[in-house]
Amino acid sequence: MDFPPCIDDVHTRPVNSSASDAWNESALAWLFEVSDGGDYGRKFVLDAPMLDRVRGRDFRTALDVGCGEGRFCRMMQAEEIATIGIDPTEALIDRARNLDPKGDYRIGRAETLDVAAGSVDLVVSYLSLIDIPDLATSTTKIIQALRPGGTLLIANLTSFNTAGMPDGWSRGDDGSLGFRIDHYLDERAIWVSWRGIRIQNWHRPLSTYMKLFLESGLELRHFSEPAPIGGDPQKADRYRRVPYFHIMEWQKSGG
Ligand SMILES: C[S@@+](CC[C@H](N)C(=O)[O-])C[C@H]1O[C@@H](n2cnc3c(N)ncnc32)[C@H](O)[C@@H]1O
Numbered sequence: 001m002d003f004p005p006c007i008d009d010v011h012t013r014p015v016n017s018s019a020s021d022a023w024n025e026s027a028l029a030w031l032f033e034v035s036d037g038g039d040y041g042r043k044f045v046l047d048a049p050m051l052d053r054v055r056g057r058d059f060r061t062a063l064d065v066g067c068g069e070g071r072f073c074r075m076m077q078a079e080e081i082a083t084i085g086i087d088p089t090e091a092l093i094d095r096a097r098n099l100d101p102k103g104d105y106r107i108g109r110a111e112t113l114d115v116a117a118g119s120v121d122l123v124v125s126y127l128s129l130i131d132i133p134d135l136a137t138s139t140t141k142i143i144q145a146l147r148p149g150g151t152l153l154i155a156n157l158t159s160f161n162t163a164g165m166p167d168g169w170s171r172g173d174d175g176s177l178g179f180r181i182d183h184y185l186d187e188r189a190i191w192v193s194w195r196g197i198r199i200q201n202w203h204r205p206l207s208t209y210m211k212l213f214l215e216s217g218l219e220l221r222h223f224s225e226p227a228p229i230g231g232d233p234q235k236a237d238r239y240r241r242v243p244y245f246h247i248m249e250w251q252k253s254g255g
Pocket of ligand 1: 023034065066067068069070071072086087088089092108109110111125126127128131132133
């Protein structure tokens with residue numbers, strides 16, 4: 001299935017529900033969404049370049065922040081990397097433990113990360129930064145967990161895309177499909193909903209992320225906007241027309 005949401009299945013959610021309630025309420029629908037090895041964006045856009053960046057790099061320990069039901073932890077373990085997955089959504093951590101009983105999965109938030117300082121070679125955030133309300137505190141915690149010289153690997157929805165939420169894809173007066181972005185510089189939380197999942201995502205301009213990471217002393221080592229490879233041609237076309245994802249790799253000083 002598709003992530004991020006497509007036209008016709010996305011709307012705002014004018015209810016008084018917190019972001020964490022929303023992930024708990026959406027957990028079952030999310031498990032269905034990723035049950036077949038991941039949705040289109042993961043299977044046909046992000047998985048291959050993300051795995052390329054962890055493979056053969058001598059990473060021995062990795063922390064996956066916002067690991068969900070643990071799919072990328074399992075992929076890293078197949079590359080001989082020992083993983084810790086953290087996520088605040090209990091049902092997703094339960095599922096991760098069921099799928100990988102020997103794995104290390106913990107209920108927790110990025111903002112209150114409780115991992116020994118300097119203990120991991122690699123921190124991964126796979127489509128979770130847009131879900132994290134307090135990015136600055138989370139970044140501080142992530143950098144603390146990394147060993148000197150360690151790597152922060154991020155797959156995120158681009159800010160150009162989140163500026164189009166919740167209804168970027170829409171039809172013009174002539175019926176043609178286009179993607180509309182607006183209020184790019186205004187940070188905001190946006191309720192999005194598709195196929196039983198209702199969650200809050202954060203739109204932040206790209207400069208918010210770059211400024212924070214640069215001012216935290218991280219050095220940018222890689223930036224890419226991966227293209228779709230294979231799968232449903234109509235979905236591939238959509239992922240080529242509009243900026244969806246980027247991958248960034250940042251390095252902590254020292255080591
Ligand atoms: C889009 S899912 C991605 C899950 C997984 N990384 C994957 O690619 O399948 C975003 C995840 O972020 C988690 N999340 C939400 N708020 C968080 C927070 N404050 N700290 C860490 N993770 C959070 C959610 O529970 C959810 O599992």
